[in-house]
Amino acid sequence: MAGTALTDRTGHSRGSHTTVAAGNGVRPRRRRTRSAGWYVVATIVALLFLLPFALLLVTALKTPGQAAASPPSYLPHPVSGSNFSQLFSSSVDLTRYVGNSLLVALGTVVGTLILCVLGGYGFGLYRFPGRNIWFTALLLIFMVPFQSVLTPLYVVLRTVHMQNSLLGLVLVYVTYQLPFGLFVMRNSFAAVPRAIAEASELDGAGPLTRLWRIHLRLVLPGVITVAIFAFIAAWNDFIGALILLSDQSKFTLPVELLTLVTGRFGVINWGVLEAGVVISMVPCVVIFLLLQRYYLGGILSGAVK
């Protein structure tokens, strides 16, 4: 299962004491300087990686005037939340776009989970003719990136009157989450111990009831992994929303931020833009920090196999 496979990979820092201590008898001093060197290098690299985030935060917390000052200063003086409050004031008002993004991301999660739990259950626990070819055909979606089929997708969606609709966008995102989601869920269901699968059949309950009552909680780590990927992909997508949505009122957050870059009256309000960028990053960062076990495990199980 995706979640458990990872624990020994990312979680093994916990056992680190013992490993270091065990080898300590040989040349303790050299080991210690080496270890200090490692911490120094790792920390410097970490600071470099964090620098853009830090600069973003200090700027978003400046007053709009200070954020627009040239040459810029490092620290906000005074610390101010007015860039953020401007984002939700009448002149910019991102409320609608944050709402659109949330709607699309949550819709993608729900749609992806329904299709992938059902599909993974079918592929993982049932035998039917052509099962493997069928599964491989669905994984093909992985080989053809979304960016390269946007032109025909636009035409297909327009034909069924779903172009310029958030529902259409959700369906597109769900489609491109299918290969990963089906892969993870099939493996999760296939890993359910046979005894449990067979015992549940004896109850005489229908297949859907068994899925809901018994199997679903056994594959929960897989479900979480698929949900995280779907949310982050849909929340972050830019090109799909840029092409498939045409009314500004339907824009998602990353597309709407573009209008802040173009600037009202040709002037870019940098402080407000950067505050908007902070908001666009927060959900992903929070989800990642809380559930990184599932996220990283998903990449490793999906990619390395």
Place this chain on the structure above:
Amino acid sequence: MSRIERRHALTGIGFVLPSTVVAAALFFVPLVLMVWMSLNHWPLLGSHSFAGTANYRAALHDSVFGHSLLFSLEFTGLIALGLLLIGGGLASIVAVRRRGVGVFRTVYFLPVVIGMASASYLWLWMINPSVGLLDKILLDVHIGRTPIQWLGSTGLALTLVTIMTLWKLAGFSMLILMSGIQSIPRELTEASMVDGAGRWRQWLRIKIPLIRQHIALVLIFSVAGGFLAFDQFYIMTHGSPGSSTLTSVFDIYNSSFVNFNLGYGAALSVIVMMALLLFSVVQLLIARGSTEY
């Protein structure tokens, strides 16, 4: 097939049907339609007419598209090289067992989870010569003397977007390469130490061949992140100066949704997809090579 078996099979098919229907409607149909569109004059509004290979012939003589392909290729090369070197460096930092290593992994990986668009807006501000802090830092540590017009020349713009993209994606290749390094049996590296192999020799002769599949995976990922790049160029350079930083996906976007010539956009998409297919085949061949030891 017995009756029970048949019922079992039908139930299974019932479960996989919903995802199949969605995939058919929004993947297989568009894929076929794309080929058909590429053989037509297909304006955004109004009716389309069969055009044979006209779109493809036009593409052959389209210097903007040709340039965009080369530019995407160049960018892909830079990204692939950068992801292998930086990702490999990061992986060798975090593939050890030390207290606190998890924190470093998290930090290096963090830019991967934010959107490419968000990252582009952040960097667009950071590198702004008048209000951005990057130039100020470079001036303050005396690396530069005057603020740099990062987006003023093709070379600088490409360098900048490459650095930004590597910052954003390096954590991913770190993770893949780390799992490769951790999968190398410990006895193997120890045995080679006894043989007196130095660190570099050990990497070149033993470790790199062993993690060949992981390296191939990073390369596949670089193609997706490099050859299909759009967001960062659209937001940061918008193809400028001139159209020198126009990527192939950007050119497809322009053909279909700026010039409203969808048939031509579809033809360019088919060409780009063929190129991708070629990449995948080459990479599969690399990954296929035996990893026996």
